[in-house]
Amino acid sequence: PFQLLEIIRKENVVLRAILTTHHHWDHARGNEELAQLFPGLQVFGADERIGALTHKVTHGQELTFGAIRVRCLFTPCHTSGHMCYFMWEDDSPDAPALFSGDTLFVGGCGQFFEGTAEQMHTNLTQTLGTLPKDTKVFCGHECTVRNLKFALKVEPENEMVKEKLAWARQRDDEDLPTVPSTLQEEFLYNPFLRVTEEPVQRFTGRTDPVEVLRTLRSERDNFKKPKERPNPQAMLAFDWGLFGPFLEKK
Numbered sequence: 704p705f706q707l708l709e710i711i712r713k714e715n716v717v718l719r720a721i722l723t724t725h726h727h728w729d730h731a732r733g734n735e736e737l738a739q740l741f742p743g744l745q746v747f748g749a750d751e752r753i754g755a756l757t758h759k760v761t762h763g764q765e766l767t768f769g770a771i772r773v774r775c776l777f778t779p780c781h782t783s784g785h786m787c788y789f790m791w792e793d794d795s796p797d798a799p800a801l802f803s804g805d806t807l808f809v810g811g812c813g814q815f816f817e818g819t820a821e822q823m824h825t826n827l828t829q830t831l832g833t834l835p836k837d838t839k840v841f842c843g844h845e846c847t848v849r850n851l852k853f854a855l856k857v858e859p860e861n862e863m864v865k866e867k868l869a870w871a872r873q874r875d876d877e878d879l880p881t882v883p884s885t886l887q888e889e890f891l892y893n894p895f896l897r898v899t900e901e902p903v904q905r906f907t908g909r910t911d912p913v914e915v916l917r918t919l920r921s922e923r924d925n926f927k928k929p930k931e932r933p934n935p936q937a938m939l940a941f942d943w944g945l946f947g948p949f950l951e952k953k
Contacts, residue, residue, distance in 0.1 A: 746758065747775075749775070810847055837885055849926075
């Protein structure tokens with residue numbers, strides 16, 4: 704939570720509440736410490752396994768924090784208690800935001816650790832897919848390049864995938880975030896939102912949307928990152944024998 708504490712200090716704000724998508728350590732591990740540092744801190748979530756949980760929320764429940772309104776969207780699959788949070792401000796020109804945790808990523812979706820393809824299909828096509836198309840998608844991890852490499856394998860002729868992958872690679876090179884995207888963009892290059900498209904069905908050999916999704920997830924789970932080319936400077940140094948003193952002879 705140290706980065707969060709630094710942001711709180713810089714912004715000169717008071718931490719009143721935490722919205723936790725699910726119980727995994729990389730999303731909730733700072734809750735207990737923050738609860739000790741901020742007495743009365745409210746911790747919202749849908750899973751009893753979430754650390755320091757004070758308020759268990761349900762699907763469709765709405766919360767209000769000042770001018771910010773929040774709708775809780777239950778998306779079980781990655782975990783059985785996964786909750787996404789849709790946020791907006793009334794009469795604001797800004798686009799709404801979706802904090803999608805490990806359900807929807809830029810160019811991908813979460814693994815089915817505690818759920819089924821049927822559940823994820825409902826999550827992506829109904830629960831999240833019907834939100835306003837200008838919704839900004841803030842997901843829980845920066846795995847955009849890897850996701851889009853897989854998307855390119857699924858749809859090698861999809862120009863939107865090619866453009867987004869080139870953009871994401873450049874952002875990575877510049878150490879800049881690729882998050883957020885928009886829901887409208889995701890429907891153009893995210894294969895998990897394109898299960899009714901002919902090229903995606905052809906790749907999976909399935910036509911039923913749930914089966915397409917199930918096959919896509921299995922293929923993604925087994926997707927191997929292409930071998931990285933050796934660093935040319937390191938190879939040159941090796942050729943010149945500069946590593947010799949560090950190499951043990953058998």
